[in-house]
Amino acid sequence: MLRVVIVDDHPIVRAGIRAVLDAADGITVVAEGARGAEARDLVAAHRPDVLVLDVNLPDINGIEITRQLRARDTSPAILILTVHNDAPTIFGLLESGSAGYVLKDDALETIVNAVRAVARGETWLSPAIARQVVARATHQQNPKGLEDPSGLSSLTPREIEVLTLLAQGLDNAAIAERLVVTTRTIQNHVSAIYDKLGVASRTQAALIAIQRGLVQISPLGKTGDANES
Numbered sequence: 001m002l003r004v005v006i007v008d009d010h011p012i013v014r015a016g017i018r019a020v021l022d023a024a025d026g027i028t029v030v031a032e033g034a035r036g037a038e039a040r041d042l043v044a045a046h047r048p049d050v051l052v053l054d055v056n057l058p059d060i061n062g063i064e065i066t067r068q069l070r071a072r073d074t075s076p077a078i079l080i081l082t083v084h085n086d087a088p089t090i091f092g093l094l095e096s097g098s099a100g101y102v103l104k105d106d107a108l109e110t111i112v113n114a115v116r117a118v119a120r121g122e123t124w125l126s127p128a129i130a131r132q133v134v135a136r137a138t139h140q141q142n143p144k145g146l147e148d149p150s151g152l153s154s155l156t157p158r159e160i161e162v163l164t165l166l167a168q169g170l171d172n173a174a175i176a177e178r179l180v181v182t183t184r185t186i187q188n189h190v191s192a193i194y195d196k197l198g199v200a201s202r203t204q205a206a207l208i209a210i211q212r213g214l215v216q217i218s219p220l221g222k223t224g225d226a227n228e229s
Contacts, residue, residue, distance in 0.1 A: 002119050005046055006032040007039040007065075008054035008081060016108055017052060017081075024112045036060030043069060048076045049119045052111070055082040055093070063096045070097035077118040081107060082129075090129055099201075100124030117171060123202035127169070151196040152212055159196070162189040166202055167209035 004021055006029060008014045018029045031042045036057040043051055051069070055062035062080060069075045079100040080093050093101055099118035102110060103126040114124040155163065158179075165175045172190065176183045190202070199205050 002027045002050060002115065003030045003046065003048040004028065004050045004052060004115060005030060005039070005042045005048040005076070006052045007034070007036070007042065007057070008032075008052070009034045009056075009058055010054070013054075013081070013104065013107075017111055020108055020111055021115065027112065027115060034058075036062065036065045039065050040068065043072075043074075043076060047074060050115050051076045051078045052115070053078055053080055053098075055080050055084065055089070063092050066093070066096040066098050077121070079114055079118050079124065101129045102126050103128055120172075122171060125169070125203065151198055152208065154196045155193060159189055159193050162186060163193050163205060163209050166190065166193075167206040 004027060006014050006017055006021075008017070011034075014032050014034075018032060021027045021029050030046045030048060033039060033042050034057075036059050039051065039053060039057075042048075053062050053065060057065070062082075066078050066080070069078060075097075077099040078097070079102060080098045081102055081104055082089065082093070083104050084090075090101065099121075100114050100123060102114050102124065106126055110124075110126065117124040161179065162175055165178060170178065172183050172186045176186045179186070190205075193205055194200065197205055197208055199208065
């Protein structure tokens with residue numbers, strides 16, 4: 001059973017998200033709060049698997065709360081709720097150590113999958129946020145926190161294939177279905193990709209794939225087909 005804490009200063013938003021999560025198999029909401037300081041206390045008291053955290057809180061910014069919690073050994077996976085899809089906010093969230101970013105406009109439609117993904121150690125980005133991330137990546141030679149991706153040449157053809165699909169936004173299950181292999185096999189490939197590229201998240205791996213031309217994006221920021229190699 002995945003244990004979730006929700007922190008958002010809008011009661012209606014909290015109630016909607018709680019209803020959806022409590023109705024999902026294998027997920028239970030163990031606590032909720034409305035302020036950043038409560039997030040720290042609730043995480044310490046309940047040790048949740050996932051913290052669903054609003055980025056705009058009345059006392060402490062959600063980005064700062066994320067940084068503080070990530071500095072703890074017992075930090076949960078943090079799924080950010082936001083109304084912002086501008087690049088500075090998004091990259092501030094990336095750098096703070098959050099595992100996923102869900103726009104409030106589509107939160108109720110995607111929150112269950114997002115919570116499950118970040119609990120598995122994956123990164124979840126709402127499509128509009130993902131488009132901002134990849135668009136920013138194409139204009140940065142080396143985004144902050146990423147090393148020069150010299151390890152790309154060490155990837156096997158299958159790992160390149162997995163990385164390309166990952167950068168297009170597919171999760172492990174979808175990649176496994178596309179390549180007709182097990183999800184466990186894809187998890188092993190993703191772990192190997194992280195090691196070879198020297199990254200720690202799907203987002204960082206995807207940024208490298210986009211920068212090095214494995215995935216093309218249109219002027220509107222949508223990902224296109226991978227280049228043939």
